[in-house]
Ligand SMILES: Nc1ncnc2c1ncn2[C@@H]1O[C@H](COP(=O)(O)OP(=O)(O)OP(=O)(O)O)[C@@H](O)[C@H]1O
């Protein structure tokens with residue numbers, strides 16, 4: 001059992017569908033300005049989680065991996081937007097400076113895949129999720145708040161998750 005930071009928790013998923021349901025719970029908590037960072041090796045389930053996040057947040061469009069366009073923007077019928085950035089093709093934080101991260105956050109929540117690649121270009125306050133491949137269909141997800149304002153969101157997410165798995 002790893003030692004987690006204060007306020008952090010971990011959850012296991014036994015299927016892609018379960019990971020999507022975890023994302024739905026998280027997506028329902030997200031507001032304008034919220035930053036969610038995803039770290040995890042290839043195939044660990046980041047995009048699958050994002051599919052749940054966009055659905056839970058209220059987008060009518062199915063999330064896909066934005067590998068070629070870097071950023072996908074999802075909209076809700078009320079005009080709100082959620083941005084999904086995949087930093088896989090970026091080499092470092094400097095390359096991310098060309099992206100207006102603050103503007104995405106002013107317009108809605110922002111979810112970043114491969115966030116560790118551009119960590120220095122991201123605001124220091126954020127929710128950080130680390131996904132680990134365990135077995136074929138099993139993943140472990142560590143969820144930590146970074147910054148005081150994310151502690152409440154992480155505990156709300158934890159409560160929602162405990163009702164699920
Ligand atoms: N419990 C699980 N949670 C999420 N995905 C799972 C799970 N079990 C199996 N899978 C499979 O693992 C793959 C995860 O792919 P996904 O695109 O979500 O990963 P990713 O972390 O975004 O990868 P990449 O780094 O290439 O962007 C999918 O094929 C999915 O069906």
Ligand SMILES: [Mg+2]
Pocket residue numbers: 046047048065113
């Ligand atoms: Mg992906």
